[in-house]
Amino acid sequence: MAKSTIFFAENLRFLRERRKLTQQDLAERLGATRSKVNALESGQTKSPVMDDLIGVSELFGISLDSLVRVELSKLGELKLRELEAGNDVYIRGGNLRVLAISVDRNNNENVEYVPVKAKAGYRTGYNDPEFIAALPKYSLPNLPAGGTFRIFPTTGDSMEPIPEGSDVVAQFVADWASLKPDTPCIVILRESQDFVFKLVTLGQDGKVLLKSLNPLFEPYLVPVEEVLEIWAFYAYTSREIPEQEGDMRQLMRMMAKMQAEISTLRTQ
Known part of the structure; x- marks a missing residue:
């Protein structure tokens, strides 16, 4: 039987450089020495210990199978994000990182609520079962079967007419490539201590376009590697009744639209 190609050394270097880490940075995170990291990356260590x-x-956040048997640098960024999210579509093996959830006594998934005070910690605790288990839990009726749902509070007015302070019920998106352009989503960003509620469009250039419903807010791009999780909008609840848009708001909306169109014409 032909010997399988092992890509661990190349993958280690690729993953480190993708995160913009030095060998010393990686060594500190692994609790190793820089010389050991260099030996692993250069292939001097032929049989790395478990x-x-x-x-x-x-x-x-990459499964052992993919880490060893898949040449990760040949994959697109979206496929890499699928691997990191636990969707190992290349190698059927044990994924060490999966979506952390909690269940009730009947083994049904809870719908966790991420309160404002927990938003800063969610970025580091989103895949920690203990952190997720400590969040408030609810059971919501009529949710689609087979999905994982979570509730996120919103801040700001970038998604008006959805009122500020609404609670958004969102469904976990495992396959980001399945998202249609301008899908409303809760997006968890790696470097932010917050999450954002935006219209999401995945580009082919490794960038994610985030747009607001409120035209007064400019859309912006973030690298796909900065996105930790995406939760597609399902419903929202609010204690406020949306007000009818006044004349001034309509005028501001029209002006913002005109400015956007003028900017588009200038770039053509």
Whole structure:
């Protein structure tokens, strides 16, 4: 039987550089020395010990099978994000990182609520079962079967007419490539201590376009590697009755639209 190609050394270097880490940075995160990281990356260590393999797998959120048997640099960014989210579509094996959920006594998934005070910690605790288990839990009727749902509070007025302070019920998106352009979503960003509620469009250039419903807010791009999770909008609840748009708001909306159209014409 032909010997399988092992890509661990190349993948380790690729993943480190993708995160913009130095060998010393990676060594500190793995609890190793820089010389050991250099030996692993250069292939001098022909048979890495299991502790090193597991440490790298957990750090980068890539399954052991893909870490060793798939040449990750040949994959597109969206496919890499699928691997990091636990959707190992290349190799059927054990994924070390999956979506953390909680269940009730009947083994049914809870709908966790991420309160405002927990928003800052969600970025680091989103895949920690203990953190998720500590969140408030609800059981909502009439949710589609087979989905995982979570509730996120909104801030600001960028998604008007949805009122500020609404609670958005959203469904976990495992396959980002399945998102249609301008899908309303809760987006968890890697470097932000907050999450954003935007219209999401995935580009082919490794960028994610985030747009607001409120035209007074300019759309912007973020690198796809900065996105940790995407939750597609399902419903929202609010204690406010949306007010009818006044003349001034309509005028401001029209002016913003005209400015956007003028900017588009200037770039053509």
